Amino acid sequence: MSNPAVPSLVELVQKLSAEVGLELRAILPATELDKEVINRFDSWLDSGFAGEMNYLKRAREVGADLRQWKAWTQSVALFALPYRRPPGGFRNGGRVASYALGTDYHNVIGRKLKKLGKRLQKAGICQASRATVDAAPVLEREWAIRGEVGWRGKNTLLIHPNHGPMVMLGELLLDCDVPAWTQPKTRNATCGSCTSCIDVCPTSAFNTEYQLDARKCISYFTIEVSDKEIPLEFRSKMRDWVFGCDECSTICPFGDEKADFDADWGRHPALQQLSLEDLLTTYEQDFHKLFTGSPIRRAGWEGMLRNACVVLGNLKKGEKALKNALDHQSDLVKEHADWALAQF
Ligand code: B12
Incomplete structure (x- = not known):
């Protein structure tokens, strides 16, 4: 015994x-x-x-x-x-997925x-x-x-x-x-008939319940594909999401609304310092230094500048910074700055 x-x-x-x-x-x-x-x-x-x-x-x-x-x-x-x-992100706008704020x-x-x-x-x-x-x-x-x-x-x-x-x-x-x-169950639950996560997705990335077409997910094309153009059909649908997206998570009726886990995950200082306009003027080396220890580095310098252009276009902000970006060394950034200015 x-x-x-x-x-x-x-x-x-x-x-x-x-x-x-x-x-x-x-x-x-x-x-x-x-x-x-x-x-x-x-x-x-x-x-x-x-x-x-x-x-x-x-x-x-x-x-x-x-x-x-x-x-x-x-x-x-x-x-x-x-x-x-x-919710949080860059100073003066440009939302970042919660998991990447710290x-x-x-x-x-x-x-x-x-x-x-x-x-x-x-x-x-x-x-x-x-x-x-x-x-x-x-x-x-x-x-x-x-x-x-x-x-x-x-x-x-x-x-x-x-x-x-x-x-x-x-x-x-x-x-x-x-x-x-x-772990012993604290609560027995399922999604039931709720489809709010499917309905809220800005790019209709779910083929059906339980199945995502990652190619249409904002998280995929703002983070995973850092060296290609963002498909035109998704640019305005990104709204102010500059890195990842929390729409299908935050709409979920499960979760403790009042909880705030800032203490555990911290806030990355670069996000407090920089606006998207500032981001557009950073050099590659500085970007990597500024975002040391942040998941945002994964999107890469060019990728993040590309995302910033799209969001500035959607927010109709940062005209001067976007005009300067038309002369950027990266063709990817130039093309997205051009698109963004056309949204004003
Ligand atoms: C690749 C990946 C992505 C891709 C693809 C996402 C995806 N849904 O697969 C992209 C870049 C889009 C992504 C986005 C995000 N990700 Co991600 N990602 C991963 C990763 C590395 C692999 C996931 C994977 O294997 N996908 C492959 C497919 C086959 O898996 P699946 O979705 O489970 O699909 C199957 C089932 O749904 C199944 N199925 C079961 N029953 C049924 C019934 C029916 C009817 C049908 C049709 C299908 C079906 O069929 C599908 C095909 O097999 C994991 C980490 C890991 N190593 O597991 C993190 C992970 C899934 N991601 C995570 C997070 C946090 C995110 C984001 C919230 C980040 C953000 N805020 O931007 C978003 C959420 C988007 C979403 N709704 O999925 C967390 C999720 C935590 C959690 N609570 O589940 C993980 C687990 C990382 C971690 N360590 O915590 N991610």
Whole structure:
């Protein structure tokens, strides 16, 4: 018989997670994902909905079985960090997706996960661990659904019953065998008949409920494709979104409206300093320096200047800066400045 005074393995992982500022949501054996999940992933890729995100094809190769990536993996610990916060962006306009207003979430979550890995090792619970957030070939939402962290929303995002869709997912792969555990349910819910996320999308990027055509998503063409023109049909639909988009997240009736996670994620100083007009005058080197530690760097200097032109055009602001940008060294920026001026 087990001694109730001795903490179980799961309790120890919970305790050590809390010590590094994480709440363990679930821990699962690293067995293969269901065939059905992989078949859906394949047909999504085959239909071209991933656009130019070729890294997803690589993710696909090991997506089904994490042990093909890290052969020693026995268990997967799952985490979901809430990030809902008041809207924000550049000084004087130009909205930035909430997750990108502060410190890069890869760093915020990644550092905590790595710390946890070290503590688990020190406590003799495991030897090897691997922190993964976003970038690694892990189908994070599929794992979170399997771990009952929440359910698949019609906007394709994992919806946590209390925090809603605005949670960032992270995982810690472990070489030890921890008994499967999921958090007790605080609330039983689903999307029901609600379609507000589908209806609100400015670019009608959802083909149907639960399926996104990434090529039409503002988040895709403002962040992922940084060296190409933004298709004309989407430019005015971007409105003031200069990096990413939160429309299908913030409309969701699930989530704590009053919560403000600024304290955890911080506000990046560059966003407080710069207006979009200022951004148009930055040099490439300065851009990278200014946005050190921010997810905004991912869109690249040219990409962000391109986005800034579109938003200034939509807001009918910054005429002088846009006129100067007509002589910009980048053809991409010039073309978008020209389009923006035509909107006045
Ligand atoms: C590629 C990617 C993107 C792409 C594509 C998004 C997408 N929906 O796939 C783009 C650049 C557009 C993007 C945007 C955003 N992203 Co993103 N992204 C990823 C990434 C790296 C991979 C996702 C992936 O595998 N997509 C592939 C497809 C196949 O997966 P899928 O949408 O789940 O589609 C399947 C199911 O819906 C399934 N399905 C199941 N049941 C049913 C039923 C029916 C009827 C149908 C038709 C289909 C269906 O079929 C589809 C095909 O297989 C993950 C991180 C990771 N490693 O997992 C983050 C991730 C999904 N992104 C995240 C975030 C926060 C965002 C944004 C909110 C950022 C922003 N504010 O701009 C937006 C949200 C847009 C949206 N609604 O998806 C978070 C989401 C957290 C959460 N709560 O779920 C993740 C998990 C990163 C993280 N570490 O937290 N992202």
